[in-house]
Amino acid sequence: MTTHQKIKKSVMLSGVEAGNTAICTVGEEGNELFYRGYSIRDLANYCEFEEVAYLLIYEKLPTQTELDAYKSELKSLRDLPAGIKTILEVIPARAHPMDVIHTGVSALGIIYPEEKISIEQTRTLANRLLACLSSILLYWYHYTHHSKRIDVMTDDDAIGGHFLHLLHGSPPPKLWVEAMHTSLILYAEHEFNASTFTARVIAGTDSDYYSAITGGIGALRGTKHGGANEVALEIQQRYANPDEAEFDIKQRITNKEIIIGFGHPVYTISDPRNEMIKNIAQKLSTDANDMGMFNIAARLESTMWETKRMFPNLDWYSAVSYHMMQIPTALFTPLFAIARTSGWTAHIIEQRLDKKIIRPTAHYTGPNHREFVTIDKRDSQL
């Protein structure tokens, strides 16, 4: 018989431990962040994104030799098969870019199927996705927006550099490549967030890697999850200067409006990633000699703290940073997806090693034993 163990704290698992993981923790106080035991501060300050992706996927930090080999492998996997290009050319320009990678990853799962589940093969499939998600996105982008079939193979050293190169058509400045490393590292992993949990539930049925990743992309797309960074930019762009921003946001707070980009379901004191991404946003703005948006974002940060004791989450200054690198808003969440593919992969592997299906039960709140009436005797009031 089914065990009916009630969730006491709240509905729908909020704050409930849904399983074990050795990949990530927010620490005992719940306001730090560690990937495989390493502080996010060290990883973001000293690592390239590929180093952190390696840590998540291979369970250890690479040596220089390992990292070089890993980056060579990633570089070799940037190309797209002809079938994927045909599919991308069918997708209209008005499509949401998250839907583009959603369909692209699903189709890639047909062209390079996962024949048999093994950790080694999962890693190879993950590396191809990390390498070619930018290609999928920007091949479609230039084809539909500029009627151009771009060459997706570039010589850029890093995933973030490859993305910016394909987007802008030329190798990006060093500062931008570094900014991308930090941003992608901060977005790479975050415990049992909704998209990662989705990927684990799918992996738990012994389905294939692509189904699990596509599920993650689908969940990340929602405005209560990854979709939030696009909204953060919209808020910042509403204003001409910090004073106007402060005045308006105070009114909105009075009207009990929810301000996207602030607060987090896991963190209550501060988001440890905020300081690092804020630093990146400031550097990029200083370099561009354009502090306009940064100053508006910073004023809104202090206003939200003074009036509501609310802190910005990672999305807030990511929006400023991406904007300063001239990344179109609709590509913000896909960048999050590229970064998180490393974390999703780590969780898919962990879930597969766990070998368990995730199959909760539900608390039934509907009617019991309703009398059935055949269709000839039903009236429209039933």
Added chain:
Amino acid sequence: MTTHQKIKKSVMLSGVEAGNTAICTVGEEGNELFYRGYSIRDLANYCEFEEVAYLLIYEKLPTQTELDAYKSELKSLRDLPAGIKTILEVIPARAHPMDVIHTGVSALGIIYPEEKISIEQTRTLANRLLACLSSILLYWYHYTHHSKRIDVMTDDDAIGGHFLHLLHGSPPPKLWVEAMHTSLILYAEHEFNASTFTARVIAGTDSDYYSAITGGIGALRGTKHGGANEVALEIQQRYANPDEAEFDIKQRITNKEIIIGFGHPVYTISDPRNEMIKNIAQKLSTDANDMGMFNIAARLESTMWETKRMFPNLDWYSAVSYHMMQIPTALFTPLFAIARTSGWTAHIIEQRLDKKIIRPTAHYTGPNHREFVTIDKRDSQL
């Protein structure tokens, strides 16, 4: 601070209530099945599949007038846009049909996007999927297997009839249409199974309808979930007769092999759907004057009960039934997906009305505060 509420019974939510639902229950004893309070026996005995899909999606049983209008709407939605056909023609013949509908639904989400979340629109999108999933599947099937571009618009009255008509190229016998009604009704809904739970987690982030359904398809694909009915057929086809089947399965039981098609995570005494689908399998076999596979399946059922006290689940005689209707094995799980689209939709609507994100936490089992070593000082032993 995060509340760390431990799961006592087992890891990964098995048997834990993960939320509320008014859509489905297995009853207090855990060995019955009700859709919106109506017994599965009444629904399977007296309803068409479209009637049950209507019950799940519109929250009431339709009158005859409502059912007629609903079926007319479904008939009108069978066609595929040109872009989807182009994409299907790119997909190779060796693809898993579950991957075909996975990519197809994802692409359909681009062509007919969900502009704004509303219950009315969700229902319309669901109806289109229920109507055209067979078209997606069989357009691809005939194009890749028989180099034929089929017309997907038929005059069949029912979804099951449309599927069989497209598959075999002619209107199906009445008995087969009835068998499809029963089979699709039994597969339509089952509480918080892994694919439905996946769809709810995705819907909980306020992502779109297609992302949630694609997630469900991805989870259903796994061999621990929908993929099981394909394996059930393989087991039955291993044997030439019931005696051989019994002899071999007893040896496998001795060798502690898991026999797919038996047992269920929710049911412990019997699967209430088994009797109904067994009846269908028997009728189809009698009608075809070919009891061979049915007799093997029945002998394995009695052997499993006598030796292991294990009962067949819905997949066991579904395999026989589908085989008797000359449905290729690889299309079994996609049929399950077509049926379950009605249940997934009901849960997506319910989750959206709940307005909550499903974001559990994890129990951390990894290392704490590892000392970070920069890459120039790492050796390969680390």
